[in-house]
Amino acid sequence: MGAxxxxxxxxxxxxxxxxxxxxxxxxLHADDVxxxxxxxxxxxxxxxxxxxxxxxxxNEKLLTALVAEEVRFGKKWRIMCAxxxxxxxxxxxxxxxxxxxxxxxxxxxxxxxxxxxxxELHAFLDTVLVERCLNDNPLQNPxxxxxxxxxx
Numbered sequence: 001m002g003a004x005x006x007x008x009x010x011x012x013x014x015x016x017x018x019x020x021x022x023x024x025x026x027x028l029h030a031d032d033v034x035x036x037x038x039x040x041x042x043x044x045x046x047x048x049x050x051x052x053x054x055x056x057x058x059n060e061k062l063l064t065a066l067v068a069e070e071v072r073f074g075k076k077w078r079i080m081c082a083x084x085x086x087x088x089x090x091x092x093x094x095x096x097x098x099x100x101x102x103x104x105x106x107x108x109x110x111x112x113x114x115x116x117x118x119x120e121l122h123a124f125l126d127t128v129l130v131e132r133c134l135n136d137n138p139l140q141n142p143x144x145x146x147x148x149x150x151x152x
Contacts, residue, residue, distance in 0.1 A: 006113045007082040010089055013111075013118065017093065018074030026054045030117040039127035042135060053121075065134045066103060071095035087111045103133040 001009075009028065016024040035047040035057060043061045047053050063071070073093030080088040088110050094103040105125055112120035131137040 001113060001116055002084055003082045005116070006084070006087050006111075007079055009113060009116065009118070010079060010082070010087040010111055014074045014077040014089065014091060016074075017091070018072065018077075020068075020071075020073075022054070022058070025058065026050060028118055029054060030114060030119045033118055034120045036120070036122045038122075038124045039130070041127050041130045043130070044127065062134065065097050065099075066094070067096045067098060071103075085113055087113065097133050099133070099136060101133040103129065105129055 013025065013028050016022075016028065029050050031050050032048065033050055033053050035053040037044045037047070037057070043057055047057055071093075072095055074091060075093045077089060077091040077093075080090060082088075088108070091107045091109065092105070093107075094105045097103050108124040110122040111118050128139050131139045
């Protein structure tokens with residue numbers, strides 16, 4: 001597939017995230033997809049296969065800690081670049097957790113595309129936020145927001 005088709009595939013991924021459409025999200029992945037998640041959290045590391053990645057990481061680890069009817073991923077997203085085998089995107093999304101915290105995350109995602117499916121994902125995100133909001137592990141609570149927050 002070419003860059004334009006790969007870009008459309010990942011645009012479909014972000015739209016499905018925005019809609020909370022887990023069936024479409026799963027369909028966009030290769031059966032042997034690999035997720036590589038940055039950090040040292042319980043969900044960090046390498047995950048292999050559609051069931052572990054979509055069912056385990058997205059559905060079980062992420063969504064079960066959030067208030068499902070209020071969470072919204074893909075609030076804002078942008079494709080930064082695309083070529084014949086790779087797409088890089090930025091996304092912001094999240095919502096309230098069942099513990100009352102706000103999980104509003106920014107992700108940088110590098111997708112490897114094979115045969116029209118997501119074959120691999122490298123995700124870079126705020127792991128302190130993951131620990132505090134999803135794992136009830138208050139590593140550090142910033143007292144103020146950054147003076148110059150990251151924006152895209």
